Amino acid sequence: MSKAPSAFLVRITGRVQGVGFRMWTQEEAERLGLRGWVRNERDGSVTAMIAGSGEATAIMLKLLWTGPRGAVVSNVDAKAASAEAAPASFEITG
Template sequence: MTGTDENIVARRLTVHGRVQGVFYRNWTLAAARDLGLTGWVRNRDDGTVEVHVEGEAAAIERLVALAHDGPPAADVARIESEEVGAQGFDNFDKRQ
């Protein structure tokens, strides 16, 4: 591992509330890219939004803090967060 890789952490977020059909994935995509994070975001069949995010811990914490508000039409009830293994993504994408 290089020195940079040692600073990379990964989290899996599950966002609950009114987060589908309100541009939450697009908002997450833009916010993550602005923070220099990599990974992906997708809607889940249970109505939640799942996010796999990798990067520096401080940037991930900032994304999580912002994600509690999300886009204007969203109503986030809660965000579950768990540490996961980094997969080395090159960018941040939106998945189906």
């Protein structure tokens, strides 16, 4: 897998709010050395920007399909994004 920087804007749907999904995402992202953010959306989904090495982003995209205990993920839609748009750390923004 590539160590070159990559970034994705990800929309996660299913039972992903009220189960600690944002905190879990932040913890996993920090463990993998990723930058970005995660937030709840009004429609019940969660959106995240993940940026880092190709290897780390690939692992995170797989992890998002599982989520924390209590989550039931029905879909993970990832679109390529600009790594420059990601903050220097990983933040919960909403």
